[in-house]
Amino acid sequence: MSSLSWHECSSKDELDQQLADFIAEQLSTAIATRGQAGIAVSGGRTPAGMFKALRVKELDWSKVIVTLADERWVAPDHADSNERLTRENLLQDKAAKATFISQVSNASSAHEGQPSIEARLAALPSPLDVLILGMGDDGHTASLFPNATELESACVSSALCAAVTPPAAPHQRITLTLPTLAKARSVIVHITGESKKALLKAALLEQKPLSEQYPIRRVLDKAESAKHVFWAA
Numbered sequence: 192m193s194s195l196s197w198h199e200c201s202s203k204d205e206l207d208q209q210l211a212d213f214i215a216e217q218l219s220t221a222i223a224t225r226g227q228a229g230i231a232v233s234g235g236r237t238p239a240g241m242f243k244a245l246r247v248k249e250l251d252w253s254k255v256i257v258t259l260a261d262e263r264w265v266a267p268d269h270a271d272s273n274e275r276l277t278r279e280n281l282l283q284d285k286a287a288k289a290t291f292i293s294q295v296s297n298a299s300s301a302h303e304g305q306p307s308i309e310a311r312l313a314a315l316p317s318p319l320d321v322l323i324l325g326m327g328d329d330g331h332t333a334s335l336f337p338n339a340t341e342l343e344s345a346c347v348s349s350a351l352c353a354a355v356t357p358p359a360a361p362h363q364r365i366t367l368t369l370p371t372l373a374k375a376r377s378v379i380v381h382i383t384g385e386s387k388k389a390l391l392k393a394a395l396l397e398q399k400p401l402s403e404q405y406p407i408r409r410v411l412d413k414a415e416s417a418k419h420v421f422w423a424a
């Protein structure tokens with residue numbers, strides 16, 4: 192299992208800047224090495240400041256393909272849409288030249304829409320070059336939620352994405368599957384606050400059967416390459 196590097200910053204602003212610098216360097220290296228870079232970003236409340244710091248970085252954004260670690264099954268202009276969050280905060284300025292792969296369609300449910308999203312995601316570099324993961328207070332990451340009916344299948348599926356109905360969160364979801372997440376060349380957990388730091392540290396230490404472990408632990412244990420945690424209080 193690859194090692195995990197902790198990067199602790201003295202403020203959220205410093206975290207946003209340091210993480211943006213780190214991601215920009217990884218994207219530039221991927222472009223220089225393989226001619227393109229694939230990145231999956233997470234939604235939620237944490238990433239907006241980092242997105243704004245990242246979008247002005249000098250790199251060949253026309254060679255970057257952006258998608259989401261997970262998406263809520265809502266219209267892309269919905270207040271809860273991760274696509275909307277990403278378009279409004281990341282895909283601006285220099286980063287406006289990047290290609291974005293949307294994970295929502297007009298299908299009536301995530302489960303009905305999954306095959307078309309799977310086909311779109313085939314355009315991503317495989318493995319992803321950069322993966323940004325958030326973490327919920329229940330230890331979920333992407334839309335791999337504890338106790339979700341589809342959790343175990345999404346943790347072993349050979350598909351790129353899966354449809355999930357979270358047990359206690361709004362909206363059906365599309366999530367990248369655990370094997371897809373774990374294959375990324377750089378897995379970055381982006382979290383803030385003492386409680387999430389304590390939860391992540393506890394999750395990494397717990398000795399429980401696989402099916403009882405927090406999804407964030409299951410992704411990090413399966414990650415094949417570099418793993419990083421970027422944190423500020």
Ligand SMILES: O=C(O)[C@H](O)[C@@H](O)[C@H](O)[C@H](O)COP(=O)(O)O
Nearest residue numbers: 233234235236237325326327333
């Ligand atoms: O669609 C989502 O909600 C995210 O992808 C999800 O996995 C998020 O990263 C965590 O819930 C943390 O969210 P916060 O940053 O808001 O705490």
